[in-house]
Amino acid sequence: MTSKSMLLSVSLAVAGALASGAVSARTEIQNKGSDTLVNVAQSWAEQYGKINPNVAVAVSGGGSGTGIAAMINGTVDIANSSRKMKDKEIAEAKAKGHDPVEHVVGYDALAIFVHKNFPGDSMTITDLAKIYGRGGGATKWSDLGITIPGCKDEIVVVSRQNNSGTYAYFQEAVLGEKGKFRQGTLDMHGSKDVADLVEKTPCAIGYSGLAYATDHLKALCIAPEKGKPCVKPTEDTAFDGTYPIARPLFMYTDGQPKADTKKYMDWIKSDVGQCIVAKEGYAPIKKVTCK
Known part of the structure; x- marks a missing residue:
């Protein structure tokens, strides 16, 4: 087929498609x-x-x-x-x-995930600041009086990369406007990566959207400070703002x-x-x- 006849063939095909309505603006x-x-x-x-x-x-x-x-x-x-x-x-x-x-x-209720073998069900914002904050003072679970089965005591701190809105929100809500993250965190690319790593790591703690919760993880009940009642992350507590890390x-x-x-x-x-x-x-x- 010559170039001219090929061009004519293509043109006729397009014209036919347009006439039949097969090609439409999308x-x-x-x-x-x-x-x-x-x-x-x-x-x-x-x-x-x-x-x-x-x-x-x-x-x-x-x-x-x-x-x-x-x-x-x-x-x-x-x-x-x-x-x-x-x-x-x-x-x-x-x-x-x-x-x-x-x-x-x-x-969204920004859930705090720990391994399913984690011995407790709750934590305070103050505790989270000690774990995640630079100079916060908690580098081992024993610093918080916690012993986890299968864990050698060191806290594996799981975070997000700094281009993440979740990272920025957690920093503001937990560490304060001028607070900085501790060094040595494991910074995950996505929310699912956080959940997957915590699920497989007894010593780990991580934060992620509630939608990434699974039966293989524990989402902690969070209290603003010691002595105050904790609130579980749910759709209802996210909607009414009673969960301390809702957004x-x-x-x-x-x-x-x-x-x-x-x-x-x-x-x-x-x-x-x-x-x-x-x-x-x-x-x-x-x-x-x-x-």
């Missing part, structure tokens, strides 16, 4: 960011594709910092984040002609969402979208009745 929404939100974001995208097949939502993780950087640079339609954007990040985005608008899409989960759009992005965001906040939040182990933004 909108793609770029959605990037938080590893805490990545599972529910993928579920949203999958279910929305069934409702509106003309819209494809491309979801990727990488951490809240990755999503926020993409929002600042204008390379994403929706940025997922498990922390609020900082004032300097918003200013940087605006300097580049972008206007981040915040949407709360769910709530909202965010999506950011460049300005108020429009067209297909607005329809998608409205659907996420609808009862159907919020039931997916609940199914994935997070707390919805409102009371919903799910099948």
